[in-house]
Amino acid sequence: MTNTNPLRDPQDRRLPRIAGPCGMVLFGVTGDLSRKKVMPAIYDLANRGLLPPGFSLVGFARRDWADQDFAQIVHDAVKEHARTPFREEVWNQLSEGFRFVSGDFDDDDAFDQLRRTVEELDQKRGTGGNMAFYLAIPPAFFGNVVGQLKEHGLADPGADQWRRVVVEKPFGHDLESARELNATLAGVFPSGSVFRIDHYLGKETVQNILAMRFANNMFEPIWNSNYVDHVQITMAEDIGIGGRAGYYDGIGAARDVIQNHLLQLMALVAMEEPIAFDAESLRLEKQKVLASAQLPARLDLTTARGQYVAGWAGGEKVGGFLEEEGIEKSSTTETFAAITVNVETRRWAGVPFYLRTGKRLGRRVTEVAVVFKRAPHLPFTQTATEDLTQNALVIRVQPDEGMTMRFGAKVPGTAMEIRDVNMDFAYGGSFTEASAEAYERLILDVLLGDPPLFPRHEEVELSWKILDPVIEHWSKKGKPDSYDSGTWGPESADKMLARDGRTWRRP
Amino acid sequence: MIELTDTNSSSIAAEFVRSRTRAGSPAMGMVMTLVIVAPEEDAAEAMAAAKRASREHPSRVLGVILGDARGAAQVNAQVGSGDGWGGETALIRLKGEVVKHAESVVLPLLLPDSPVAIWWPTSAPRDPAADPLGALAQRRITDSAAVPRGKSTAMLTQCETYAPGNTDLSWTRLTPWRALLAAALDQHPLKVTGAKVTAERISPSADLLAAWLCDRLKIEVTRGSSEGPGITEVTLDTKEGPIRIARADGRLATFTSPNRPDRPVALKRREVPALLAEELRRLDEDDVYAEVAQRLVKLRGSK
Numbered sequence: 001m002t003n004t005n006p007l008r009d010p011q012d013r014r015l016p017r018i019a020g021p022c023g024m025v026l027f028g029v030t031g032d033l034s035r036k037k038v039m040p041a042i043y044d045l046a047n048r049g050l051l052p053p054g055f056s057l058v059g060f061a062r063r064d065w066a067d068q069d070f071a072q073i074v075h076d077a078v079k080e081h082a083r084t085p086f087r088e089e090v091w092n093q094l095s096e097g098f099r100f101v102s103g104d105f106d107d108d109d110a111f112d113q114l115r116r117t118v119e120e121l122d123q124k125r126g127t128g129g130n131m132a133f134y135l136a137i138p139p140a141f142f143g144n145v146v147g148q149l150k151e152h153g154l155a156d157p158g159a160d161q162w163r164r165v166v167v168e169k170p171f172g173h174d175l176e177s178a179r180e181l182n183a184t185l186a187g188v189f190p191s192g193s194v195f196r197i198d199h200y201l202g203k204e205t206v207q208n209i210l211a212m213r214f215a216n217n218m219f220e221p222i223w224n225s226n227y228v229d230h231v232q233i234t235m236a237e238d239i240g241i242g243g244r245a246g247y248y249d250g251i252g253a254a255r256d257v258i259q260n261h262l263l264q265l266m267a268l269v270a271m272e273e274p275i276a277f278d279a280e281s282l283r284l285e286k287q288k289v290l291a292s293a294q295l296p297a298r299l300d301l302t303t304a305r306g307q308y309v310a311g312w313a314g315g316e317k318v319g320g321f322l323e324e325e326g327i328e329k330s331s332t333t334e335t336f337a338a339i340t341v342n343v344e345t346r347r348w349a350g351v352p353f354y355l356r357t358g359k360r361l362g363r364r365v366t367e368v369a370v371v372f373k374r375a376p377h378l379p380f381t382q383t384a385t386e387d388l389t390q391n392a393l394v395i396r397v398q399p400d401e402g403m404t405m406r407f408g409a410k411v412p413g414t415a416m417e418i419r420d421v422n423m424d425f426a427y428g429g430s431f432t433e434a435s436a437e438a439y440e441r442l443i444l445d446v447l448l449g450d451p452p453l454f455p456r457h458e459e460v461e462l463s464w465k466i467l468d469p470v471i472e473h474w475s476k477k478g479k480p481d482s483y484d485s486g487t488w489g490p491e492s493a494d495k496m497l498a499r500d501g502r503t504w505r506r507p
Numbered sequence: 508m509i510e511l512t513d514t515n516s517s518s519i520a521a522e523f524v525r526s527r528t529r530a531g532s533p534a535m536g537m538v539m540t541l542v543i544v545a546p547e548e549d550a551a552e553a554m555a556a557a558k559r560a561s562r563e564h565p566s567r568v569l570g571v572i573l574g575d576a577r578g579a580a581q582v583n584a585q586v587g588s589g590d591g592w593g594g595e596t597a598l599i600r601l602k603g604e605v606v607k608h609a610e611s612v613v614l615p616l617l618l619p620d621s622p623v624a625i626w627w628p629t630s631a632p633r634d635p636a637a638d639p640l641g642a643l644a645q646r647r648i649t650d651s652a653a654v655p656r657g658k659s660t661a662m663l664t665q666c667e668t669y670a671p672g673n674t675d676l677s678w679t680r681l682t683p684w685r686a687l688l689a690a691a692l693d694q695h696p697l698k699v700t701g702a703k704v705t706a707e708r709i710s711p712s713a714d715l716l717a718a719w720l721c722d723r724l725k726i727e728v729t730r731g732s733s734e735g736p737g738i739t740e741v742t743l744d745t746k747e748g749p750i751r752i753a754r755a756d757g758r759l760a761t762f763t764s765p766n767r768p769d770r771p772v773a774l775k776r777r778e779v780p781a782l783l784a785e786e787l788r789r790l791d792e793d794d795v796y797a798e799v800a801q802r803l804v805k806l807r808g809s810k
Contacts, residue, residue, distance in 0.1 A: 005696065006723045007689040011794040014682050014785070018690040046773060049683050052690065053762040053770035089759040093771040126767040128694075402536075426536050 016050055019447035021128035022162075023056035023097070023121055025114065027105075027145055028137035029070065030061060033168060035077040037199075038136060041439035043078040046094045047087060050444055054125040056097030058117055062104050070100035083437055097125055105137075105144040111152040118154065129161035132195075132446050138247075139170060139181060146188040155188045164193045166446055169260050171196060171457075173251065174471070175464035182457040191457065195446045200261045200366075201453045202438030202445075205401040209268045209368070210277070212395070212403070219393070222372070224347045229390060230500075231269060231353045232369040233262050234507050236361035238314060240485075241335070245326030254305070254337035254467060254474075257357040261366075263290065263341075263463045264455060265397070266353050269368055270343050279451040283459065290462035292344045293353075299473040301499055305480040306336035306490035308360040313486030318360065320485070334480045335359045336489045338496060339470055352500065356493065360485040365507045366397040380416060387411075387419035392505070402426035508587040515582055516615040519597055522586040523567070523616075530589050537594040539787070540617045541566045542625040544573065544609075544640060547600075553628040554598065559780035561593035564787045567618050568594065571609055571640070574602035581605070582612060610639040617643065622790045626783065629653045631661075636670035646790045648783070650676040651711040662711035663807055666800035671792040677711035678796050679782040683774055684716060684738060687752055687762070695764055697745035699724045705731035705740040713738050718803040719795075737776055 008015070024042070028034055045051050059070040074095070079086060099117050103110020121127045133149060135142055146165065149155040157163045165185060172178030185194050200206055213219060222228070235257055241248045248256065267286040274281040296302040309320035321327060321335050336358030343353060372391040385408070394404040403425045411417040445453060474480075481490035488506065497503055509522055541561075545553045550572050557568045580603035588595035597616070601609055617623055625635075625644035631654070632638040635647040651662035653676070665675050692699070702720045706713035716738065717728040724743075733739045736757040743750040747765035752774070754760035760774040 005689060005692045006699075006725075007685070007692050007720075009723070009795055012685075013789060014679075014793075014795075015686045015689055016682075018686055020690070021694055049686065049773055049775075052694075053687075053772040054768070087758075087773070087775070089756075089775075090773040093759060093773055096771065124768055126764075126770060424536065 016048075017444070017448055017450075018050055019052050019055075019444060020130065021052045021054060021126055022130035022132065022447050023058065023118070023125070023127040024132045024134055024447075025058040025060060025118070026134045026136060027060050027141075028135070029059040029073060030063070031136050033136045035073070036081050037439045038134060038443070039074045039077040040081040040083065041437060041443050043074075043082045043090070043094065044084045044437065044440050045444055047082075047084045047090050048440075051094075051447075054097065054127060055094070056099065056121045056125050056127050057094075058099045058101060058114065058121070060101045060103070060110070060114060062102065064102055065100050067098055067100050071095045071098045074098065083440075097121070105141050105148065108148075108152075111148045111154070115152050115154055129158050130163075132164045132166055134166045136168065139167075139172070142167065142181060143184045146185060150188045162193065162449065163189070164195060164446060164449070165189050166195045166197060166443075168197050170251065170255060171260065171455075171460045172464065173255055175461060175468050178457075178460050178464050182460070186457075192451070194457070195442075195451065195454045196456075196460065197439075197442055198260050198264055198455055199438040199442065200397070201264060201455070202442040203397060203401070205395065205397045206265070206268065207453075209265075209395055213269075214273050223370075225349050225351045227372050228348075228351050229371050229373045230351055230502060231266075232371065232505055233265050233269075233353065233355045233367075234369070234505075235261060235357040235366040236364060236488075236507065237359050238361060238364045238486075240308065240318060240360050241321065241324055241327075243325075245324055249327055249331055249333050252305075252333040252337065252471075253335055253357050253359065254339070254471060258337055258339060258355050259463045259467050260455070260460075262355045262357060263293075263466065264459070265368055266293075266341065266343075266355065267459070269370070269395075270345075270348055270353070272347070277452065279454075282452050283456050286455075287458055287462060289343060289345075290459055290466065293462075293466050294342045294344050295466065295469055296340050296342060296352075299470060300477075302340035302496060303470055303473070304336070304338040304356075304490060304493040304496045305334035305474055306358065306483045306492070307331075307333070307480045308335050308358075308485045309482045311485035311487075313360055314363075318485045320482075321359075332475075332479050334474065336361070336480075336483060336493070338489070338493045339467075340496070341466065354497065354502075354504075356489065356504070358483075358489050362486060362488050362506070364399065367507050368395040368397065369393070369505050369507075370395075371502075371505075380418060384416045385418045387417070389420055394505075400426060508585045511584045511586060513581055514584055516612050519584050519586055519599070520616055522584075523588070523595055523597070526586060526588045526595065537565045537567050537618055537621070539564060539566045539622045539624060539790075541568045541787070542613055542623065542640060542644065543568065543570045543628065544625065545570065545628050546630075547572050547574070549629050550598065553626070554596070556628070556779040556783055557626075558592055558596075560783040560787060563593070563784045565593035566787075567616070568592070568596040569613060569616055570596070570598040571613065572598070572600045573606050573609060574600060576603065576606040578603045608639075610643060613640060613643060622646065624648065624787055624790065626786075628779075629655065631665070633664055634668040634670075635665075635673055636668070645672050646786065647673045648676065648786050649673070652677045652680070658709050658711050659714065662714055663803065666803045669797060669800040671797070674786060674793055674796055675711070675715075676779070676782045676786070678715055678793075678799070679785055680712045680737070680777065681716050681719070682785065683777070684741065684752070685719065687760075687772065687774065688720075688741060688743070691743070691750050691752070691762070691764060695745065695747070695750060697747060697765075699726060699743045699745055701726055701744040702728045703731055703740075703742045704728060704738065705733050705742075706738040707735035708732045710735075710737060714803060715799055716741070718806055719799045721806065722798055722802040
């Protein structure tokens with residue numbers, strides 16, 4: 001915009017960013033993602049006054065519904081899952097902009113109807129021709145849908161308008177399919193209009209990694225191979241695969257979690273300082289880390305995978321992976337995956353990054369633990385420091401977001417006995433109306449066209465390049481090891497670290 | 508809550524440590540000290556508001572109740588932590604001579620190194636920065652709309668004595684209005700030729716909003732009266748027609764703009780805890796408020 005708005009002042013940091021006139025078309029309205037995340041987030045944004053007046057939501061699905069039926073689905077989803085209290089007046093205002101278009105993804109009439117609906121909204125609600133298309137559908141349908149959008153003139157914005165497309169993981173299942181997927185999207189939308197949602201990157205704690213690293217002076221000097229021994233990045237879930245058998249079988253833990261969340265976390269922890277906090281500079285630095293990441297030569301010694309078997313988890317008796325509904329008895333899909341990655345830069349040479357994820361583990365936790373080397377010389381006797389391990393700095397991503405520092409301290413009452421202690425920092429705010437949930441932040445960023453928190457296709461492809469050889473290696477090795485539900489993974493994972501003389505943290 | 512009668516600052520500080528230890532977690536994660544100065548009758552409500560704000564900003568909250576300044580000095584306190592608080596809290600009642608030296612009680616209880624904010628939920632000193640308690644804080648929050656009498660004068664006085672770090676909840680209440688008006692001009696980059704702010708007859712927020720529009724748009728802003736609640740309508744005149752935001756019920760507004768259909772938009776009046784939480788989010792000087800305060804003083808002076 002060439003005209004500067006006299007009511008905006010860079011000093012005026014109270015003013016929240018409100019998206020300009022726009023609307024959203026949601027494909028796949030009945031899915032879990034739509035109902036549990038997208039719809040509640042839209043309501044929460046409206047409730048906080050961050051959506052533009054006249055914001056409209058169009059649902060598209062193969063159901064014989066009227067607008068009211070769709071509104072009812074959103075209503076139930078919002079009532080059940082929204083973070084902020086339900087206010088009738090906000091709901092009434094929002095629901096006036098709900099439309100529903102019924103049809104298949106290859107139904108030309110339906111897409112014509114969709115275009116008419118979008119045009120009608122421009123007229124009646126003043127959405128200004130700006131539309132975000134949220135593809136909450138399996139990737140197999142992406143090609144169909146974006147093709148239809150293009151064919152029916154929905155993907156081409158007029159002057160001063162925008163059309164954006166939002167997709168969720170999985171971004172393919174290997175390098176080749178990721179490239180295909182990207183080609184499909186890129187054929188219709190320019191790369192700046194494709195927003196890939198990795199909801200981890202919308203979390204406050206993850207953004208705090210950047211603040212912690214680059215706004216402080218006390219961490220940066222030790223943030224390298226001189227002081228850091230290794231880094232453990234863990235994302236553990238205590239639940240099984242639940243009703244996601246159709247999605248999960250054949251995908252597995254590595255593709256589901258390591259390729260996106262864990263490698264993105266690794267990139268944020270390992271990257272050099274970006275020249276500015278904007279999308280392009282961040283992407284450049286993350287890309288450099290991902291490009292310099294290498295797998296060790298012996299994948300059989302440096303990776304581990306497993307499948308949970310029946311057992312007791314958190315006081316409940318649970319079934320094994322192969323007993324889950326919809327899973328073949330002979331499935332070799334892993335539910336636990338651990339890999340070793342070396343970042344071949346001067347800063348990180350010789351510092352392995354251990355990435356692990358799994359289902360039915362001890363508890364639900366995501367954390368990044370930077371484990372430091374032992375002090376080069378200890379002026380204490382060996383018995384005095386028997387309980388002292390390595391210092392660590394742990395970034396707790398969820399739950400209980402915050403940071404933990406682990407260091408040695410003297411045990412009170414002893415002559416000289418040193419033992420590990422923890423120091424915690426937890427920022428409040430996760431319970432307030434003003435601090436947004438990750439999806440809210442990301443959806444608002446899509447509507448504002450603000451891309452720093454979205455991975456670009458270059459990053460996606462580099463991540464697959466790292467992971468593909470591991471998955472290929474595993475596919476030749478038959479069945480994964482088994483581990484009891486409610487434990488911290490298979491024995492092979494412990495052995496994998498033991499070979500390097502290290503152990504996994506119990507998160 | 509532990510009651511301490513006829514006590515002093517070091518006993519209160521010791522009780523803070525004891526109550527943390529009792530709760531089983533001697534570590535502190537608090538980010539600031541919030542001092543609340545209120546008369547006895549408003550203290551409970553103010554502390555409840557601070558409790559809700561403390562979830563976003565874990566703080567040590569010191570409620571100071573200034574009693575009758577005559578007679579022998581006495582300091583009584585209720586100290587506690589947990590129970591819905593994001594930090595720890597002490598409600599300190601002063602009476603007798605010590606009322607004139609309240610800062611001597613508060614100073615030893617400030618958290619080391621971290622910021623200090625002070626809040627007068629109702630009546631505030633004429634010059635908060637010169638007040639001995641106010642001088643301890645870098646954020647001084649007043650609320651001209653909450654003083655019992657003479658709200659407009661109170662607002663003007665606060666603007667006259669403005670010092671870096673001062674702020675008024677009447678200004679905080681405007682944020683959603685200002686955001687919406689700024690968004691309106693994002694959508695309609697037109698020159699504004701005139702403006703009108705309609706609100707309750709006495710409304711410090713409306714005065715500030717008019718001053719802000721006058722300051723930013725370099726135009727004269729007229730002020731209309733209505734039954735409220737709060738601000739009910741803002742109109743910006745442009746050559747293509749008016750941009751209008753009207754809110755009759757304090758909850759839902761109608762947004763009218765040239766060549767566009769009318770649209771409803773949520774614009775709910777906010778409660779004090781939300782306002783306080785917004786204030787505590789930024790503790791540096793609010794330059795925009797400084798300019799608006801200056802403008803309001805100028806506008807009043809020229810009348």
